[in-house]
Amino acid sequence: MVCAKRKGLSLIKLIASDMDGTLLDENSKVPPETYDLILELRDHGVYFAVSSGRRFDTLQEFFSPVVDKMDFVASNGTQVYVDGVMVDREVFSHAAVKRLEHTVRLFGCLHLVLYDRTRSFLYDDTDKYEREIDKDLPNAERVYEVPGPNINIIKASIFCDNESYLMDMAYALGRELGSDFVFAPSGKKWIDPLPIGVNKATGIKQVMAARSINADEVMAFGDSMNDYEILRLVGNSRAMGNARYGIKQIAKQTIGTNVEHSVQKEMRAMLRSFKNQQAS
Numbered sequence: 001m002v003c004a005k006r007k008g009l010s011l012i013k014l015i016a017s018d019m020d021g022t023l024l025d026e027n028s029k030v031p032p033e034t035y036d037l038i039l040e041l042r043d044h045g046v047y048f049a050v051s052s053g054r055r056f057d058t059l060q061e062f063f064s065p066v067v068d069k070m071d072f073v074a075s076n077g078t079q080v081y082v083d084g085v086m087v088d089r090e091v092f093s094h095a096a097v098k099r100l101e102h103t104v105r106l107f108g109c110l111h112l113v114l115y116d117r118t119r120s121f122l123y124d125d126t127d128k129y130e131r132e133i134d135k136d137l138p139n140a141e142r143v144y145e146v147p148g149p150n151i152n153i154i155k156a157s158i159f160c161d162n163e164s165y166l167m168d169m170a171y172a173l174g175r176e177l178g179s180d181f182v183f184a185p186s187g188k189k190w191i192d193p194l195p196i197g198v199n200k201a202t203g204i205k206q207v208m209a210a211r212s213i214n215a216d217e218v219m220a221f222g223d224s225m226n227d228y229e230i231l232r233l234v235g236n237s238r239a240m241g242n243a244r245y246g247i248k249q250i251a252k253q254t255i256g257t258n259v260e261h262s263v264q265k266e267m268r269a270m271l272r273s274f275k276n277q278q279a280s
Contacts, residue, residue, distance in 0.1 A: 011217055012046055012217060012218070012219050012236065012270065013045060013046060013047065013211070013213045013217040013218070014046065014047045014048075014049060014204075014207065014208065014211065014213050014217060014218045014219070015041065015046060015047070015048050015049070015218075015219050015220075015221075015267065016049045016050075016051045016073070016200075016204050016207075016218055016219070016220040016221070016230060016234065017048070017049075017050055017051065017220070017221040017222075017263055018050075018051055018052060018200075018221060018222040018223060018224070018227050019050060019052040019053075019054060019059075019062070020052070020053075020054075020187075020223075020224075021187075021223040021224060021240060021242055021243070021258050022221050022222055022223050022227075022240050022258055022263060023050070023221070023258065023263050023264075024258060025258060025259060025261065026258070026259045030062050030063070031261050031264055033261075033264055033268075034264055034267075035063075035065045035066045037264060037267040037268060037271070038066050038069060038070055038267075039066060039069060040271055041267060041270065041271065042069055042070075044271070044274050046270065047070070047071060047207075047211060047213075048069075048070045048071070049070065049071035049072065049073055049204060049207050050062075050063065050070065050071075050072055050073065050074075051073040051077075051200040051203060051204055051220070051222075051227070051230055052073070052074060052075075052076075052200075053075065053076045053155070053157075053186060053192060053226055054074060054075070055074055055075050055079065055115060055117070055118075055138075055154070055155065056072055056074040056075065056079045056081065056117075057117065057118060057138075058074075058136075058138065059072055059074050060072075067084075068083075068084055071083070071207050073200055073203030073204050073206075073207065074203075075115070075154045075155040076155060076192060076194055076198070076199060076200055076203075076226055077090070077194075077198050077199045077200045077201070077202050077203035077204075078090040078091070078092075078154040078155060078195075078198060078203075079154060079203075080203045080206045080207065082206070082207055082210040082211065083210075087206050087207075087210055088203065088206045089154070090154070090195065090198045091152040091153060091154055092114075092153040092154070092155075092156065092195055093180070093195070094146070094148075094149040094153075096177075096180040096181070096195070097114065097146055097153055097156070098146050099177060099180060100112070100156060100177060100180070100181065100193060101123065101145075101146050103173065103176045103177055104123070104158060104173075106176075107169060107172070109160055109161050109162050109165050109169065110158050110159070110160055110161075110169060111123060111124045111128045111129055111158065111159040111160075111161065112124075112156065112157075112158055112159075113129070113135070113137060113156065113157045113158070113159070114143075114146075114147065114153050114155070114156050115153065115154060115155040115156070115157075116147070116151055116152055116153060116154060117152065117154065118138075118139055119138075119139045119140075119141055120137040120138055120139055120140045120141065121140075121141055121143045121147060122137065122140050122141065122142050122143065123143060123144075125142065126140060126142070128159070128161065129159045130159065130161075130189060132187045132188065132189060132190060135157055135159070135186075135187070135190055156192070156193045157186070157190055157191070157192055157193075158173070158183075158190065158191040158192075158193065159189060159190055160189050160190070160191060161189065162189075163188050163189050166185055166188070166189060166191065167185070169191060170183045170184075170185055170191050173191065173193070177193075179196070180193075180195070180196060181193040181194060181195060181196065182194045182196065182199070184224070184225040184226040184228070185224070185225050185244070186224050186225065186226055187224070192226050194226065199226070199229045199230070200226065200227060200229060200230040201229035201230040201232070201233040202229075204218070204220070204230055204233065204234075205233070214235075215233055215234050215235050216234075216235030216236075217235065218233075218234040218235060218236065219234065219235075219236040219237075219238065219266075220233075220234040220236070220237050220238065221238045221239075221240065221255075221263050221266070222237075222238075222239065222240070222243065222247060222251075223239065223240040223242055223243035223244065223247060223258070224243070224244060224247065225244055225246060225247065227247060228246065228247065228250065231247065231250055231251050232250055236252060237250070237251040237252045237253070238251055238252070238253050238254070238255050238263075238266065239251035239253070239254045239255070240254070240255065240256070240257055240258055240262065240263075241254060241255060241256045241257040241260075241262065242257040242258060242259075
């Protein structure tokens with residue numbers, strides 16, 4: 001197998017892509033050509049890993065045609081699978097989740113969701129939340145207190161019901177709980193609490209270690225602030241045209257939007273480079 005070399009870039013052995021606003025189209029669907037691109041690139045020694053805030057069970061549904069031919073960094077880095085084998089799973093500290101729940105209740109515009117492997121625990125009635133990007137709240141259950149320590153929480157999200165308050169709330173939460181979490185805006189009205197030391201980059205490092213791949217051999221795509229760490233990590237970072245300002249500033253290159261299937265265009269261009277190399 002060979003690896004792609006394009007326009008002076010390092011040899012690419014791994015593609016890591018966010019989902020919502022990045023790989024998915026405007027209807028939150030995987031463009032059908034994506035599956036063949038993943039398989040063809042793998043034939044040339046380029047692995048594909050999805051890096052998403054969505055849980056592993058949900059991501060498996062999206063990628064059912066190629067689920068055994070790719071890797072997964074799910075739930076913002078708390079679930080990591082390589083060749084179908086779990087190589088890492090991080091769970092939230094029960095004490096930290098209790099502090100999070102207490103702090104969120106201080107602000108009337110905030111509404112907390114906790115997730116275990118299959119369920120979504122809602123702290124307010126369902127109509128208080130707006131579904132947006134990866135916040136589809138599967139298997140929702142209304143709760144009134146933090147689930148017991150026997151429940152492994154792998155993800156949390158906070159809905160802010162007033163878009164104009166989002167950045168204020170991210171700042172306030174960071175001031176209150178900065179020793180426990182990093183708070184990353186996600187979409188227009190959501191904030192993702194990321195446990196200190198756990199994010200998409202720590203997840204992709206697990207994939208890299210399993211496959212003996214260096215950071216300069218990874219190309220990553222993203223659009224939101226929860227993609228920040230992974231784009232800073234890799235040698236070939238790509239911000240979407242629809243990305244947040246901060247993501248565009250730290251990425252090595254800005255490409256087109258997800259509506260234009262721009263990640264797929266980059267993957268296709270990489271395949272063309274193989275054919276050109278073979279022809280020469």
